[in-house]
Amino acid sequence: MVDHWCKDEGSESCVGCGVRFTIYERRHHCRACGKLFCSSCSKYRSQIPKMKIPQKVRVCKPCLDQLRGEEEDDDDQKKKKKKN
Numbered sequence: 001m002v003d004h005w006c007k008d009e010g011s012e013s014c015v016g017c018g019v020r021f022t023i024y025e026r027r028h029h030c031r032a033c034g035k036l037f038c039s040s041c042s043k044y045r046s047q048i049p050k051m052k053i054p055q056k057v058r059v060c061k062p063c064l065d066q067l068r069g070e071e072e073d074d075d076d077q078k079k080k081k082k083k084n
C-alpha cells in the first residue's frame with residue numbers, strides 16, 4: 001500500500017482560504033489555535049506567551065493579530081485599543 005500519502009487523512013482544506021491540501025499544498029498547524037492552514041495562511045511567526053512558547057512559531061493571521069494585541073496591551077487589555 002503506497003497510496004496513503006496522497007490521501008493524507010482525508011480531504012481537509014485550509015480554514016483560512018479554503019484551498020485543498022495536496023502533496024504540493026502542505027498543511028501546517030497554527031501553534032496557537034491548532035487549526036490547519038496552507039503555507040501562505042500560516043506563514044506568520046510569533047511567540048505565544050500564554051502557552052509559554054518563548055520562541056517564534058508558526059501561527060495563522062488571526063492568531064498573529066490577537067497575539068500582537070495581547071503583547072502590546074498586556075496591562076490594559078480591557079480597554080481594547082483600536083488598531084489598524
Ligand SMILES: [Zn+2]
Binds near residue numbers: 037039040
Ligand atoms: Zn490558506
Ligand SMILES: [Zn+2]
Binds near residue numbers: 030033059060062064
Ligand atoms: Zn491560529
